[in-house]
Amino acid sequence: MVVRSRSGEIRAFLNMCSHRGSRLIEQCHPGPRMTCPFHGWTFNLDGQLIAMPGARSFTGIGRDELSLKEVPATEQDGLIFVLADPDAGDVDLASHLGPFAAELAQLELGDAQPIKHSRIDADANWKYCVDTFGESYHVATLHPDTVGRSAVNDTMVFEPFGLHHRIGYAPKRMAEQAKLAPTSRAPLPFSAVHLLFPNTVIHVTSVGPGHATLIYRVFPGAQVGRSFTMVSTYRNGDVPRQEPPSAWEELHDYQVHVVGSEDYRVAAAAQVNFEQAPAGPRVVYGANELSIQRFETNVATLVEPSLRCRSGPHLNERGTDDAA
Secondary structure (H helix, E strand, O other): OEEEOOOOOEEEEOOOOOOOOOOOOOOOOOOOEEEOOOOOOEEEOOOOEEEOOOHHHHOOOOHHHHOOOEEOEEEEOOEEEEOOOOOOOOOOHHHHHOOHHHHHHOOOHHHOEEEEEEEEEEOOOHHHHHHOOOOOOOHHHHOOOOHHHOEEEEEEEEEEEOOEEEEEEEEHHHHHHHOOOHHHOOOOOOEEEEEEOOOEEEEEEEEOOEEEEEEEEEEEOOOOOOEEEEEEEEEOOOOOOOOOOHHHHHHHHHHHHHHHHHHHHHHHHHHHHHHHOOOOOOOOOOHHHHHHHHHHHHHHHHHOHHHOOOOOEEEOOOOOEEEO
């Protein structure tokens, strides 16, 4: 759980009461303290135990021994980064982000205005859900009445930033504009999809009098093969506060519908197949699915080097045919 102190400092703790391990916070809320719903033990935003009903029953145990377990956390460019391991040491963002740090900074997320939040539950592995954001090969087949109406199928640009990447779909309006003289071409809406490795997708797109940033945080569920995604939509910070949020709210609802009822629907069907298939089913990635190849290989390598994905022909980072 992440808290912000009165002074603005970010801190994070394991969501475990130091009494009997109950989940301390079940919903986000403002306030100067956190109270366990089990026995009422209360902690301040520094993680210190400040109240314990029936304290006489715990004679001999100092309250300083019962502080919450803190984990490393830091804040940069409007994002909070947490390592859910008390012994992990400081968050080394410079190493993790590498060249992607400059890409994050230019998104100006620190000034973004929050508009709407949703949760999408999926009966599929979290990595399969992340994969659905990584290619345009499925646009015409899976999204004929939604994304497929505006985006060219199986056509995208890809740029890697170490573990992270950025992709962009080609709008169909681009082909129409290409037929016109340069001086007659209208500006095209901007759209880019970033993967902040390992589990965060940041989608920036034009909307209304500005742009929207949709952040999808994809988490493993309570069981293997289940996951949930927290979707948050923001608008750019220079949009006047009095501007009605309806355009961004409509975009949010549209994206939640597309991701939940189209992308995650086929992901769930694939999950069932993998769970019930004979031993040894495999996934085949084409050269047009380079970003997914890199993502899955990076996950496998970091989890266990011996589990490196077996790749066939693919596109290397220069966009030419290669083999690995």
